[in-house]
Amino acid sequence: MSLPTWLNLKIKSPQYGYKPTSRIIPASVPSKLNLSYTQHSECPNNLCPPADQNVAAFVFGDGSNSRLYPLTKRRSESALPIAGNYRLIDAVVSNCINSNIKKIYALTQFNSASLNSHLSRAYSSARIGNEALVDVIAACQGPEGKGWFQGTADAIRRCLWVLEEYPIVDFLVLPGYHLYKMDFQELLKVHCNNRADITVAVLSTRRDKDIELSTFQVNSNNQVISFKDNPEMRVANLDVSQDKFIGMDIYVVNKDAMIKLLTEYHPMANDFRREVVPGAISLGMNVYAHKFSGYWEDMRSIEAYYQANMESIKNTNKAYSLYDKDSPLYTLPRHLPPTQITDAAITDSVIGDGCFLNRCKIRGTVVGMRTRVGDGAIIEDSVIMGSDTYQNSRAEEDMHIPIGIGEGSQIRKTIIDKNVRIGKNVKILNKENVQECNNEANGYIITGGIVVILKGAIIPDGSIL
């Protein structure tokens, strides 16, 4: 494996400088030596280097796609539509832009076509001087390996060479499918002031639903003392006492510490949270926690995704505002026509751009772009992702059932993926309150009592689900 030149330079042979370095595994990894790779001289008098130049963010496009299947059948987790006009990844990219971080690398591997397309259109050429705001690094076969990314640590290790030429001081490691607003400048400042090797963002309060994740035990200075991963726990008996906090999978890592961890001390580690972070703690590196108290949703399940959409329709939502002038949510700019409404009673809903709403009732629903709703339809407590394109009338005739929701149909507590064709007088009410049901062959599943209609599915006239 070829290490980045950062390392090469220190070990390069005197004769011909370029040397494909063999992997270095130190004979004995020093343990508890209180190693610190932060260069103290860079941070005098609490004067931290500007994020603009010295911080690069790695954003992971994929989580465990299976959690949100079948919504992730044709897209990666972070490409999921949210709140009518957005994709999940817009949240973390907007956090970066609003925090003045301008080197963003999106690492993609699963079902990446729509994510890559979204990122390159929305963010690739938005800056003066040929520098992209977001660079997509797709998993590929190359000198670092012929296989796919084996995990977050493996992915970062294989991408380090891309940053060789930049004067990076710290890396941000970020999931691309979480919904939250965080000022990363604050996080970086805490990291710099603590002269930390790694800083972990943790939740300041316990929430019942925060399971499955890791807990960090900290001392009074917020230094992390120990770490415990909880991969299998799905019950609420999590050991979160006063000095234990739930990790958000958001890390700041000093560049030199990152290189040492990934190439020397843990060259075989695949997962950043489960292997690298605990490794750094046990090596005695400076690992600190930064407490975060705002709204945060990690999209662990279809139910969580559904709830996050429901939150976005609340007028009084202080937690995650789509409308805040000072921390706007960016996305792919579009020039859709206005939404046209014939006669609708709409309650507690958000309506995306370019919809057609005929004589219908909509309550508690996220209505995505270009959604068409027929006369007499009633939609409640649902998430409609909308359509990728308008249909011409001729196409509609050919198809019999056009994209959208047909006349007289009733829909409740349903997630309707993109480009779905729901016929007339369809009832998707789940009257028997089925909790789980896999009927993918007929275009839908039910999970947690929520009906999910698959992308592009056709639900014939009069169907009852």
Add this chain to the structure above:
Amino acid sequence: MSLPTWLNLKIKSPQYGYKPTSRIIPASVPSKLNLSYTQHSECPNNLCPPADQNVAAFVFGDGSNSRLYPLTKRRSESALPIAGNYRLIDAVVSNCINSNIKKIYALTQFNSASLNSHLSRAYSSARIGNEALVDVIAACQGPEGKGWFQGTADAIRRCLWVLEEYPIVDFLVLPGYHLYKMDFQELLKVHCNNRADITVAVLSTRRDKDIELSTFQVNSNNQVISFKDNPEMRVANLDVSQDKFIGMDIYVVNKDAMIKLLTEYHPMANDFRREVVPGAISLGMNVYAHKFSGYWEDMRSIEAYYQANMESIKNTNKAYSLYDKDSPLYTLPRHLPPTQITDAAITDSVIGDGCFLNRCKIRGTVVGMRTRVGDGAIIEDSVIMGSDTYQNSRAEEDMHIPIGIGEGSQIRKTIIDKNVRIGKNVKILNKENVQECNNEANGYIITGGIVVILKGAIIPDGSIL
């Protein structure tokens, strides 16, 4: 005056090629000689040159701004918001793009800041290879003159030099503030097949409201025999008999004919319609008419502007569709949040991007971008242009009356310009059916029974208009 090199090249002195040509006025203008400047060899077998390379469009940003005052107090006519998400000029630019015409010059002079800004953001860098889709040519002081553009003919004459290097065969001359969809390729094909010097688009049917414009008398081959301008007629006694058609102010002009007309035969002409076109007819040039039967609105008055907006809310509008996939209406792409609705009954309306609609009733209304409507408000038959920006809550406190429409207010048959602050329990109902009233000092006027609230006006709580 310096003529374009097209002309220079033919008359350049043999010795030193560059010669600031003195104005050439032919001793005797040939009349009725059946002059034709179309090069016949370019159009063999009805094979016309591709518009992509050989056609340049001149779009006029300004009409007579006074017709739409006070809507045009701070913007030129073609920058007027229309149908919620658009500006008037988007219609003609979209016609050009959809007709594969890629050299578009917008000529601007009055109140041009917002028009120039819109055009340069929406269309300037949308193409590969550094060529803009739309170039703005602002009136300026230069070698062609120290004064403002004196009219459409003067403006074209002063801009011809810009096109020196391009192999233009025909010019399109277009007003920027008309609303219609036309396939210019058809128009150009007719022009080419007729080997015309000038082709005039005319309305195929008579409409009562089509006053003020010019009429063209044509023979059975659609060749124009005579022309009559009707500048002052406001009554419907227009002489439109079977062989007379109303001009739309849309022209295709052969390049050489244009140069001869503007620099040799009519070097003093200011107005294209009233001076140059009749001049060409009387000189015996080949002037043809092309009949157009679609929707067309020339925005001659605030009432016409109001009606055009009202048309856009009709679901069954076949005349001017905002949603046609094959002839989309382009505009500045935006990434606004979805519209958030608390509890609204909305009938026969279009709702722009990013609005906040609380417990309100909206009927027959165009609701523009970022519009905020308070609880209990009732809006009917109105045009709300919306807001240029979101306000932060602190700003709102400072202002007392935030941008938007306050709680309990009732509005009927009103045009509300951008960034207007309407307080609580305001009634704009024009109960006494005033037809004309100028109360600009208090932020509004009434014309034709339509109330117009001025841009940025503040209407205090409880006001009754």
Add this chain to the structure above:
Amino acid sequence: MSLPTWLNLKIKSPQYGYKPTSRIIPASVPSKLNLSYTQHSECPNNLCPPADQNVAAFVFGDGSNSRLYPLTKRRSESALPIAGNYRLIDAVVSNCINSNIKKIYALTQFNSASLNSHLSRAYSSARIGNEALVDVIAACQGPEGKGWFQGTADAIRRCLWVLEEYPIVDFLVLPGYHLYKMDFQELLKVHCNNRADITVAVLSTRRDKDIELSTFQVNSNNQVISFKDNPEMRVANLDVSQDKFIGMDIYVVNKDAMIKLLTEYHPMANDFRREVVPGAISLGMNVYAHKFSGYWEDMRSIEAYYQANMESIKNTNKAYSLYDKDSPLYTLPRHLPPTQITDAAITDSVIGDGCFLNRCKIRGTVVGMRTRVGDGAIIEDSVIMGSDTYQNSRAEEDMHIPIGIGEGSQIRKTIIDKNVRIGKNVKILNKENVQECNNEANGYIITGGIVVILKGAIIPDGSIL
């Protein structure tokens, strides 16, 4: 495997329309039935559908990277710099743009970071209306498979779903690493007029170097009768008689024929040239050849790549002009400073943007962007790729040997990859005329007598190669 809806629609179950279709392998593949999938009605009177709407191009970013190793160690073949300012893929993308083809999909898998970055910055947002000129489809794990693309046919099969919503009539299949100028409109016209299922571009003349490729035997109507692949032949005893022509790996394929071939008749085929095309011929589909007589280089070896660069420096090059106004070569726009020359004698060379040439001699050389050449250096018959960035003077001090070519160094017949640091008084002359030598550990190899200095290599002062 999920077939595209094109097919699904015809076979969808009557009840619930969406059905993950099981793979259909016809019980008996009809052979020699003279099958034709072209819809004749679409092509009456030689009136072919416009490419703008109905043609999508698949461009392969990777060939067999090993052919050009080590130049392809850190980039895919089509990302190779060529002629100073370009990447190889710019040639085929420019062919598409100049042929008015606007749906281009670049399929990438090997070492794709720099290719993806180049494409998304240069071409992703160059169009009005949110449509990219070039969409990158990176190999990824998804419902079509967990593995990498297994070949060109497999790659196309797994990407067909992306085009579901578009009214595609024909596909262009194109390698991304060939250098040539072709008007694809002509190719498409021939395809349409022949009502072909597949049209293959072939070389009209035999060239000694055209080995390794396939030959097509055609009849007097240019219909392909038989096909022979020549994977291993490296000698010039190729059987190219009067009726046999060498294939260029460029294909037009009717959409329905493509779907049938990839999903029904040859659902396991991985390679398009070796499996699908011969399969179509033996099935009796309409396969035609289109003869091409221009310059064409397929970059089969480092020597071929070297020669292609040498061609680009010829002033009289009619074969592949970089400067043709009517068929420009597009690339990532840059705003580099002008090249600064202290005192140089330059012969038969091209000089990229933003170089520093001190007192030096340069002959027969391609000098890439930002190249720095020190005093007294002599460079002949070489390809210098240049540098990705300028160095600040402080950085140079740290590095001892700055990027570029040091004072007094002599270089002949050498390819110098990006960001190479060649010290002072280095001689890379290959005086003993070594033909093959692998010294990658020291930063270079020799192949066919051409020295290749690896990307980022450091060649110390006084070295002699």
Add this chain to the structure above:
Amino acid sequence: MSLPTWLNLKIKSPQYGYKPTSRIIPASVPSKLNLSYTQHSECPNNLCPPADQNVAAFVFGDGSNSRLYPLTKRRSESALPIAGNYRLIDAVVSNCINSNIKKIYALTQFNSASLNSHLSRAYSSARIGNEALVDVIAACQGPEGKGWFQGTADAIRRCLWVLEEYPIVDFLVLPGYHLYKMDFQELLKVHCNNRADITVAVLSTRRDKDIELSTFQVNSNNQVISFKDNPEMRVANLDVSQDKFIGMDIYVVNKDAMIKLLTEYHPMANDFRREVVPGAISLGMNVYAHKFSGYWEDMRSIEAYYQANMESIKNTNKAYSLYDKDSPLYTLPRHLPPTQITDAAITDSVIGDGCFLNRCKIRGTVVGMRTRVGDGAIIEDSVIMGSDTYQNSRAEEDMHIPIGIGEGSQIRKTIIDKNVRIGKNVKILNKENVQECNNEANGYIITGGIVVILKGAIIPDGSIL
């Protein structure tokens, strides 16, 4: 005249808020009251507001165009090509970008077509979120006046309304045609720390050529005590003693101070330097000077423009580097081919992108984009602006003399404007050392011994100048 709402809000009538305020001229302007409009609370502990949000720059596109006539015959001063690849305005816009100032307004009036086009393509849509980096405000007829801008103060006064909605704290007032690198952040910091109303950038050293400008007398705290304008002085007897410094026409002005000065105290002032600044001093406002010691050129004459180009060819130029990675010079990105050189000896020159240099000698010359130099040509000490486009060979035949410099021609100390056609064996050597000569009719003038060939001029074969 309508004042900006900033002011309106303070004086709005209680009844109907919007009131076209009549011009307020205070009965007695307070003099020497030590007025200060800086809000002290904004600047505690030397913590200045970030420029990103709170500073807007006004850049003037035009100076006195007559100074550089005939180079400014068809373009405004700031659109003049400089150093091969740039326009003058790129220097000041790049200063703003590199200083993190993101609201830039270019005010244009004279010959603005090429400047507007350059700015809108290079800078209009370079940012995320629909905000342009540079907005062009063309002089236009509007409510602030029917006439052209009457001077710099008048131009600013008429543009203030554009900024109504932004939370501007300070304005930068900048000429668009000066060549220098300045970190405006430093200037703003000094301004903030001094709690100044106006801060003037002045030259820290006297230079003989700095005539025509204004001098500021300062005290030991750098506060300006008095001002003297020197409009007519063309001799070097300028009174620059130890406490007097030459102004650079660069100002930081507090927003409230600007509004008061332009609308209350000096509502009739047209010129910022000659009327408003002295007015502020005599009113007792806090006016400070900031000394600048770097390279600065104000392009006061064709000779100065010529010298600035000559500076750019110096390899050791520390004063104004085109190649500094940390303060890059931005411009319109282009994708031109590399420069092709047949056999050239080039000394102390810069060579722009995409040139053709045949067997020629070039010494001490700036060679602009797409320049073609024929066999045997010798060019010394000259500035060649280059060509806007490549010619196709057919076009060249038509023209006889193609764009560029013909075979065997000799050129010395000459500025060759764009698109000039110089024939074969032309000698432009000014052998008799003519100092001044106006031969515009034949395509050239001579000034200060420098020959200037006009844009698009044709110089026939064998001509001797």
